Amino acid sequence: MATCENSCFTEDENDHQILSSKRIITILSDDEDLEVNKNNKRQRSPSLSKPKPLQLMNKRTIKSNTRQTSLSIIRTNSDSNGNEERKWNLKTIASSSNENSSKQKKKKITQTKSVTVAQSRYSSTLVRTVSSPSIVKNDISNDPSRTVSFDGAVINEEDVFSQWNEESSTSSSTAVNSKSIWKEIFSKSVKSKPVDDELKQEWSALDKDQPSNHYRFNAAPVGVKRTCPFYKKIPGTTFCIDAFNFGNIDGIQAYFLSHFHSDHYGGLNKKFSNMLYSNQITCNLCKSELGIRSETMTILPMNEFINVHGIDVALLDANHCPGSNMFLFRFANGRLILHTGDFRAAPTLLKHPLIQPKQIDTVYLDTTYCDTHYRFPSQDEVIESAVGLVLDSLKENARTLVAIGTYLIGKERIFHAIAKALDCKIFVETRKFRILNQLENDDLSKRLTKHPHETNVHVVGMGSITQPMLQAHVDKYALKYNKIIGIKPTGWTTPRSTSGSKHYSIESKSSNITIYGFPYSEHSSFDELKNFIQYIKPKRIIPTVNVGRADLRDKMNGYFQQWLST
């Protein structure tokens, strides 16, 4: 998976030769990866099959059955913006041998990772990684042992600097440079509250109870009853959010639903006999698509506090899909808790009158793209780019069919904008027709048609944007069209260029079919998350996505600490 950008084997080897005498850190662990019992694979939860937490070993003999990882700094570059980029060399030597001496059995894996340190134009106070390994700073101000974590391994300040103390008389310029970078990492003071022990306990209890399965609603072991993870419940209330896969949850009176996507309503069906709370659109969809009875639903208004079982609740637009909302809970003593559901924190979202700095105690955060990888343009920019592409394509060949991939709900803005630009109708299948007509968007509803011949803008399932499927689609209408372009809007599409106006990438191309990927996201980008949190300044953040792995949680927690400390 490594690209040339972050893995250059020959260079690494050369650089590492130079530095080999200045090894900075050696991390040692029993390498369980080498002993995976394939017969037992299904019973092993992912969290158990991971290597044990790496233990820092400094200048000790390499044991057998171990993996040795060394981290060193091999190069420092400055770009034209004055950003410094430093490359770290992560070297892994795995051995399956029981004898120390049989070196030929050792496998060498060398990777180079780019890391930009401090003072970047994003004014990050710490370390921003372009790709893993991640360096996450723990709460140094309150941590007497002063550690940072490196890809899940805890690195102790003393262990790092003890090497230079001993070697100070012979240190080369490179080593001095390395030392200064380590100093930089350890010296930034992080002002934040003590490590959230309570939260830590909740996570580890969850890991033990339902290893890795709590975040994936359909992955409970056979015969094991799923229990609702703590982050789907609001403490001090009888409320849960997007938790329909756990039967009747003890102590829960009100079941909130943030939006109508299957990974959130999963488990909801006709038999549901509790009380569901959501907005008008989502409740409509629950009724028409899942057959939920009206008596078991309470429709809440938007932007207005309503008392539910003694707690005030306000629904705020989440900017995710139509009918998506965040929940703002207000307790009798004024304490505020915000649950974002799935959301995209576009700048306009910060202008909401109910969202004020330093007022919110706890935020349950949609951390889908909480990683520096995820930088993508605004929806408006992507839409403009998609409309431009369609207009160009039609100019070139008027007999072009435009197929846009979507999910159940979501991505409407992109095909709506295309239809508006062409002033044409939008073909959708029956189920989609029914759903889109409930989104309370008059212009969109007016343009919908169930007749494919009325328009060259066709909305299809995301899975249909493949060469064979599109070929079959265009063949169906061969009398009218001889070309088809497929548009795939997803947050996972990395933008090719962020400077120009063309945000798409060509995913595949044949004579009459072209598939375009657009970085159209309905979740916050990394920077949007950062801005949102830095504006709100909550006391506490609980991530709700990518929480199945402790190393990812640590990484996200590192970002949170960073954001809240500036």
Place this chain on the structure above:
DNA sequence: GCGATCAGCT
């Protein structure tokens, strides 16, 4: 014969 759930896949 139907809905609900699940593994596998993208």
Place this chain on the structure above:
DNA sequence: CACAGCTGATCGC
């Protein structure tokens, strides 16, 4: 990888 599904198989009524 995962977004948020979809498909096809199996289970229970």
